[in-house]
Amino acid sequence: MANTQETVVLSGHIIDSLILAKVLDTILMMGGTFDLEEVSIGKTRNEPSRARIIVRASSRNLLADILQAIQPHGASVDRELDCQSKPAPSDGVFPEDFYATTHLPTQIRIAGQWLDVEGIEMDLGIVVNPKKTGACAVPMGNVRRGDLVVTGRTGIRVTPLQRPQERDVFSFMESQVSAERPHGHIIADVAKRMRVLREGFGTGRPDCKVLLAGGPAIIHAGGRDALTWLIDEGFIHVLFCGNALAAHDMEAELYGTSLGYGLAAGRAVPHGHEHHLRTINRVRGIGSIQKAVNTGLIKQGIMASCVKRGVQVVMAGTIRDDGPLPGVITDSIAAQAAMRAAIPGVGLALLIASTLHSVATGNLLPATIPTVCVDVNPAVPTKLADRGSFQAVGLVMDAASFLRDVARELGWKG
Amino acid sequence: MSRLLVCPPDYFRIDYEINPWMRRSNVVEPEWAIRQWHGLMKVLEEDIGVMLERMTPMPGVPDLVFTANAGVVVGRKAVPSRFRYPERQREEAYFERWFRDHEYEIVTLDQEMYFEGAGDLLGFPDGWFGGYRQRSEIRAFPILSEVFGQEILPLELIDSRFYHLDTCFCPLSGGELLYYPAAFDQYGQATIAERIATERRLAVPEQEALKFACNAVCVGKHVVLPAGCPSTMTLLESRGYQLHPVPLDEFMKSGGSAKCLTLALD
Numbered sequence: 001m002a003n004t005q006e007t008v009v010l011s012g013h014i015i016d017s018l019i020l021a022k023v024l025d026t027i028l029m030m031g032g033t034f035d036l037e038e039v040s041i042g043k044t045r046n047e048p049s050r051a052r053i054i055v056r057a058s059s060r061n062l063l064a065d066i067l068q069a070i071q072p073h074g075a076s077v078d079r080e081l082d083c084q085s086k087p088a089p090s091d092g093v094f095p096e097d098f099y100a101t102t103h104l105p106t107q108i109r110i111a112g113q114w115l116d117v118e119g120i121e122m123d124l125g126i127v128v129n130p131k132k133t134g135a136c137a138v139p140m141g142n143v144r145r146g147d148l149v150v151t152g153r154t155g156i157r158v159t160p161l162q163r164p165q166e167r168d169v170f171s172f173m174e175s176q177v178s179a180e181r182p183h184g185h186i187i188a189d190v191a192k193r194m195r196v197l198r199e200g201f202g203t204g205r206p207d208c209k210v211l212l213a214g215g216p217a218i219i220h221a222g223g224r225d226a227l228t229w230l231i232d233e234g235f236i237h238v239l240f241c242g243n244a245l246a247a248h249d250m251e252a253e254l255y256g257t258s259l260g261y262g263l264a265a266g267r268a269v270p271h272g273h274e275h276h277l278r279t280i281n282r283v284r285g286i287g288s289i290q291k292a293v294n295t296g297l298i299k300q301g302i303m304a305s306c307v308k309r310g311v312q313v314v315m316a317g318t319i320r321d322d323g324p325l326p327g328v329i330t331d332s333i334a335a336q337a338a339m340r341a342a343i344p345g346v347g348l349a350l351l352i353a354s355t356l357h358s359v360a361t362g363n364l365l366p367a368t369i370p371t372v373c374v375d376v377n378p379a380v381p382t383k384l385a386d387r388g389s390f391q392a393v394g395l396v397m398d399a400a401s402f403l404r405d406v407a408r409e410l411g412w413k414g
Numbered sequence: 415m416s417r418l419l420v421c422p423p424d425y426f427r428i429d430y431e432i433n434p435w436m437r438r439s440n441v442v443e444p445e446w447a448i449r450q451w452h453g454l455m456k457v458l459e460e461d462i463g464v465m466l467e468r469m470t471p472m473p474g475v476p477d478l479v480f481t482a483n484a485g486v487v488v489g490r491k492a493v494p495s496r497f498r499y500p501e502r503q504r505e506e507a508y509f510e511r512w513f514r515d516h517e518y519e520i521v522t523l524d525q526e527m528y529f530e531g532a533g534d535l536l537g538f539p540d541g542w543f544g545g546y547r548q549r550s551e552i553r554a555f556p557i558l559s560e561v562f563g564q565e566i567l568p569l570e571l572i573d574s575r576f577y578h579l580d581t582c583f584c585p586l587s588g589g590e591l592l593y594y595p596a597a598f599d600q601y602g603q604a605t606i607a608e609r610i611a612t613e614r615r616l617a618v619p620e621q622e623a624l625k626f627a628c629n630a631v632c633v634g635k636h637v638v639l640p641a642g643c644p645s646t647m648t649l650l651e652s653r654g655y656q657l658h659p660v661p662l663d664e665f666m667k668s669g670g671s672a673k674c675l676t677l678a679l680d
Contacts (some may be wrong), residue, residue: 012556016566016608018601045541048556073570074552250609331515 004056004114005159006065007037009073011050015041020051023070032066033055044278080279083108083155085128086146092141097151098125099289103157103367108135109155118296121340126150139340141333152218159311169393170370183288183395190393191352191409192371194235201237207347213240213352214399217376219258223352223400224302225414226407231305234355235410239306239313239340240357241278243324246289248313249302251279264305276369280323314338318356340364348372353399355380374402418458419512421469421679423479428668430501433577433671449666451479453637454672457658458616462636467679469512475505480670481677482580484509485531488562489680492518495531498549520583521561529554532677533578535566538585541609542566545579562585567609569602575624580673584628586637588615588638590653592630592646594623629671640671 007246014020019246020039027034038052053075057063067077069330086095088413103122107114109133118136127138128148135150143149148264150156169189218227230236236314248258256263260272283292306313315328316335329335343364351358352372357374362384365371371392381394395402427442458464472478472564483502485494492607497503513520523529534550535558542564546552548571555566569579572594576582582597591610595603595617606615618627627646631637637650641659652655662671 012559013565013567016565017569017605019568022570022599022601046559048559074568078552121592128521270417376440 001381003254004005004058004060005157006055006063006067006076007080008053008067009050009078010053010072010073010075013042014051014074015049016045017179019073020049020248022342023053023073026069026073027053027055027066030057030066030069031062037097055347069098080109081154082110083150086150086151088127088143088145088147088149090145094125094140094149095151099150099156100124101126103357103365105159105366105368106137107157107159108150109157114157119340121343121364123363126156126373135410149270155394166344171390172305177206177395181313183397183405184400186393186395187370187405188409190348191406193348193370194230194406198234202234209237209345209347210235210350211238211240211342211346211361212352213349213354213357214245214311214352215242215357216248216259217261218245218302218399218403219252219354220261221353221398221400222253222263223403224249224258224263224298226400226403226412228305229407229412230403230410231302231309231311231344233412237311238346239302239311240339240361241313241315242354242357243315243317243321243328244327245318245354246313246325247276247280248284250292250298251276253298253301254279254393266390277322280325283325284323294328304325308338312342314342316357316360336360336364350374351380352402359383375398416462417465417467417679418631419438419467419469419481419484419679420455420472420480420675421481424445424471424478425473426451426479426665426668427476429476430499430578432499432666433669434575435666436471437667440667442664442667450660450662450664454660454662454675457638457660458631458633459677461658462632462633463570464633465572467516469532472508474644475502475508477502477668477670478505478508480533480668480674481509482674483533484501484677485533486531486558486676487513487518487679490517490519491521491561493521493523493529493531493558493561496523496525496528497530498528507519512591513671513680521666523554526553527551527557527642530560530578533580533670533674536579536585537564537566538589543579543583543585543606544568545571545572545583548574548577567605569605570599571597572599572602573597575585577669578674581626582631584632584673586616586628586632586650586653586655588653588655590616592616592618592628592650594618594620596620616646616653618643618646618649622646626666626671628643629673631672631676638672 033056035054037054041049051367057066065225101124106120107116122139124137124139126135128135160312169186175177197208197210252258252263255275257275260268260275262269286292286362288301290307293304317324317328317330349369349371351361358380373384375381376398378396385392416617426447428436428438456609463547483495485492513525528551530549534545544566545553546568552568555568576597582594584592622643623641624647626640627643632636635656637655641661
């Protein structure tokens with residue numbers, strides 16, 4: 001965490017004496033920032049007022065300097081306590097009063113020191129390592145009997161996201177989702193980010209991967225060529241999908257249909273409903289999508305480009321899947337773990353035309369990762385935006401239109 | 415009738431240096447000091463009619479003479495001082511005993527909650543001001559505010575020569591304030607301006623502030639102030655005050671004057 005912080009309390013006749021103003025001015029003048037967490041103002045002249053101020057600074061030294069400067073004016077560091085922890089009673093079970101995480105940057109206090117919680121995502125527990133030198137967010141199912149799990153609420157602090165420095169669509173902190181809003185500037189900003197991230201990824205900068213989680217509507221609606229191009233051009237680095245996206249992508253390659261509909265002609269072709277089954281069957285026969293691409297069975301398309309470009313693909317299965325294709329993870333918890341493992345390094349997430357995969361991915365993402373959710377159903381972007389991330393942008397639009405517009409912004413001639 | 419606590423300067427001398435005025439080399443002339451102190455007492459008792467309570471001077475505590483720092487007294491309630499410097503901490507027991515012997519209800523502050531009495535807590539009937547940073551801790555004021563049920567607006571003292579509030583800030587009985595603005599920062603000056611109307615603020619020039627013109631004792635329309643402050647006298651005369659300049663330069667060697675030598679009891 002770049003920022004360090006401390007909570008201070010100021011009490012007495014701090015309003016009319018301008019002591020509160022002086023303390024806040026001092027923090028800003030010294031290069032720190034603050035949040036007024038709580039201000040209670042005396043109702044009469046004689047009644048004292050009280051303010052709780054979170055002081056933030058870019059370094060520990062600066063924070064110490066600021067605290068030293070404001071303490072003579074009565075700002076006293078709020079008495080802080082270490083966090084509590086209890087051993088997990090058995091495998092896969094948290095202690096009764098475990099602390100449930102948010103997707104915001106989180107720290108816990110151990111032996112007077114604030115430690116960053118690694119791998120933060122929402123709805124997990126926090127496990128402290130046995131030496132008490134670090135902590136990470138852990139899903140319920142992964143906790144082992146005896147693991148030290150943080151309980152209660154003391155000694156835990158959650159940092160709200162700072163407004164991003166880049167002035168683009170992600171910096172406006174808007175969570176409204178509407179089909180009536182113009183999309184052009186949002187798409188332009190997304191494309192701009194993708195261009196910057198591709199360059200960063202190419203030069204080995206951290207957190208420059210672009211993750212795309214998508215549903216089969218991308219194929220049905222005609223977004224396959226644009227997405228293939230984006231993958232070929234190195235704009236996408238991680239793909240989350242289910243059995244269907246991969247199956248219909250390869251069905252399109254083998255039969256020119258998507259779930260039996262001719263993609264070019266736009267109507268059902270005879271026995272088209274069998275195409276995706278035959279596709280899945282052939283890939284199962286070969287053994288893997290990678291082999292299907294390497295042997296030349298699948299020459300083009302999303303999956304082919306992923307194999308050729310070395311894009312990391314996680315396919316999570318569902319109970320309605322046919323086949324499934326080799327590589328589809330049918331154990332939901334294992335799929336979740338595989339997706340979680342692919343999150344580190346992601347700097348932008350595009351969640352497109354899939355309620356299931358969008359929500360699942362959204363739950364795994366820390367709030368710090370800018371996220372775009374595209375769906376014709378406003379409920380999906382709304383659900384994602386309601387997670388409280390300042391950097392989640394919702395677009396109510398067709399998946400193919402979005403992908404084509406983004407690709408064109410980036411130079412696609414299709 | 416006003417009552418003031420005073421302490422004869424039998425043992426007054428400069429044994430240590432804890433403010434910019436004190437120089438051990440600048441030796442106090444005991445005879446002069448005693449004569450000046452008695453001069454002040456004569457004015458207070460005979461000219462103004464104040465009742466004086468005399469403490470017993472003690473050897474080894476030369477600044478016991480500055481009774482303004484005994485603590486703060488309101489009605490029958492007394493909060494004895496907690497001195498910042500060990501040199502003056504020895505006085506705490508004497509002052510506390512005096513309050514106890516005179517049956518005051520005593521409220522004690524924690525050991526390190528520095529608060530130097532009426533030297534740093536002054537005010538008008540409807541609002542008090544507390545000087546902090548040099549000697550008293552700002553954290554003492556919310557406690558005192560609760561003890562006395564009074565609003566206390568803290569004012570930072572930014573010039574070490576004006577190390578107590580009573581060296582640069584003197585509320586007068588008519589609602590005017592005699593003060594030296596440059597002893598306060600912008601926030602303090604704004605706070606004072608917010609509470610005391612322009613026509614009631616009497617700013618003392620630097621030259622006289624350095625003679626401790628603000629370290630004056632105001633009883634009714636009488637003001638006792640150190641001699642040699644003509645501009646301040648003109649200011650006060652224009653407001654109808656009756657002035658009693660008293661030579662107190664032996665005590666200025668220690669950084670104190672008329673007000674520092676007295677503590678208002680009621």
